[in-house]
Amino acid sequence: MQISELARATGVSARALRHYEDRGLLIPGRTGAGYRDYSESDVIRVAQIKAMIAAGLNTATIQRYLDCVRVDGHGPSLKMCPDLRAELDSIAERLAAKQADLRRTQQRLNELASAG
């Protein structure tokens, strides 16, 4: 299938699909005319990518661990890949740090707003 069809099938923009390819997350075939030619398995692959993006992984990390994630009807599940747990932990730490920053900012804002 070509790119707009995969875009419709996955709910991901064609631009994003090309971006994923730039980052090494997708490697579609090519037709004689140079058009990208995606397979059915790419639909699943894009679903995996979506799940990992939504979980806060960046494309470089996804590139390393993409094959560790499966997405079936019930949501994503993990295979055992070395260092993946540690990677997820560090992402969780970064998210927690952002949480803390955000709360501090909210606190200062409240202090400003509640000040007479």
Place this chain on the structure above:
Amino acid sequence: MQISELARATGVSARALRHYEDRGLLIPGRTGAGYRDYSESDVIRVAQIKAMIAAGLNTATIQRYLDCVRVDGHGPSLKMCPDLRAELDSIAERLAAKQADLRRTQQRLNELASAG
């Protein structure tokens, strides 16, 4: 005083002070040689800017409302400036939205990490 002295006095980098000037938050005088020449009141002004930055206001908003904020020994306090309350409310909304996004991301990450 010149820029490095103000930087030491406020704990803000000289680069940041120049940036504030670019954004119209500070307007120091100039010596004959072209050096920036800050006054004592700029120390307080920078403290106000720091408080507002820490509360999530951007430089454009700070530029509009800088004179509405005073910083004394007990922390910042507000003067009545039209639209400032509404501005602070909208900032609070944006922060809350970021919070929500962050929590959703953490939720997805947990789903990934806890999946077998």
Place this chain on the structure above:
DNA sequence: TTTGACCTTCACGCTGGCGTGAACCCCTAC
């Protein structure tokens, strides 16, 4: 006079997943 510390103005880098033209090619239907 020569360090050396401090100042000045550009102007790119960072973080990063895309949106959005621009300029051009491919294929089908009329």
Place this chain on the structure above:
DNA sequence: GTAGGGGTTCACGCCAGCGTGAAGGTCAAA
């Protein structure tokens, strides 16, 4: 043949507060 709806590869824009050289002037101390 031509219009139209795909496709392709660049490559800048975004959001924003600074960090960080680069190239060069100023000034007090030795």
